[in-house]
Amino acid sequence: MRLADAADAASMDRFDAADLEVQLKPDATHVTEADLATERAIRAILEAERPDDGVFGEEFGVTGSTHRQWIIDPIDGTANYLKGIPMWTTLIALSIDGVPRVGVASQPALGRRWWAASGLGAWTNTLDGSPARLAVSSVDAIEEASASFQSIRQWDEVGQMDALLRLSRAVWRDRGYGDTWPYMLLAEGRLEFVAEFGVKEYDIAALVPIITEAGGQFTSFEGNDSLSERSSVATNGRLHAAFLALLHAPGASESAR
Structure with a gap:
């Protein structure tokens, strides 16, 4: 801090x-x-x-x-x-x-800050200065989920426009909030899915403990626990497997790595 x-x-x-x-x-x-x-x-x-x-x-x-x-x-x-x-x-x-x-x-x-450490939970600051513990949402159906896809160009550049369209059609709401903000919205329980491509270790390392300590799950687009695969998928945990299955449905491009 x-x-x-x-x-x-x-x-x-x-x-x-x-x-x-x-x-x-x-x-x-x-x-x-x-x-x-x-x-x-x-x-x-x-x-x-x-x-x-x-x-x-x-x-x-x-x-x-x-x-x-x-x-x-x-x-x-x-x-x-x-x-x-x-x-x-x-x-x-x-x-x-x-x-x-x-x-x-x-x-x-x-005036916002979020922080976490393994085993100590995830937290954010409030208007009165006191910390508030973070928790992901309990949404357990994709059709009720809110998703952030970062940018259309990212998905297009890695040949994943079909996957993005499937995602957009499946969820309740989709928006491209961009950068760190949507991950923190997920940790606060306001979104259920965030994904992006072209990320480096320094783009996502700090986000991993915040998401996971809030109860969510964080992997690469391929579903691996890795900081170096240049992609990220963060969810509320309950829907992680379902979102990965949706993204990799038959006919999806396999060029994003």
């Missing part, structure tokens, strides 16, 4: 600044001066207080051991950040032997 406090201070210092410095990375995605400053703020504390731990950050790569590794996305939703849209999040995870055990997702522009 102290890491998130430091990150929030760094990111909010330049949010919606008229002279924000923005660069294009080799992969054609944007990086702002705030992305860099936020990751540096987190790394500075870790270097001082957890020097034996490794760090895997979006902007400065991997350093140190992978046994205990902090996985950081300083600003998840950089496109929103640089446009002055407050829907962006700092993601901080602690992974032990490849399994995310601690996760914090902080949205300082909206």
Whole structure:
């Protein structure tokens, strides 16, 4: 939580600044001066207080051991950040032997934060400042479920438009909320399904303990417990197998991996 406090201070210092410095990375995605400053703020504390731990950050790569590794996305939703849209999040995870055990997702522009640790539950802040425990919904029928698919382009690029259409036709409601926000809505019991493609470890590591400690389930599109398959499916748990079966129904493309 102290890491998130430091990150929030760094990111909010330049949010919606008229002279924000923005660069294009080799992969054609944007990086702002705030992305860099936020990751540096987190790394500075870790270097001082957890020097034996490794760090895997979006902007400065991997350093140190992978046994205990902090996985950081300083600003998840950089496109929103640089446009002055407050829907962006700092993601901080602690992974032990490849399994995310601690996760914090902080949205300082909206005053929201979610956190979890293995065996300790998932939590969020409330208006009066007290923590509230999170729990996924009890919806047990796909036709009564709400789903977030992130973006049509993602599904199209991996040849999964047929699966997306099946999903949209099967659920009660579908929306593309985008980035971290829908995962947190799922953990709060407001959605039953979130999936996306093209994700890196730092995009999802912090989300895993929050979803699972709230009672949900988190896998890759293929149904595996992996951070490295570049896809994610999160559900309220009760419907996970049913959603995977729907996505992989006969005739579905097998190109998403």
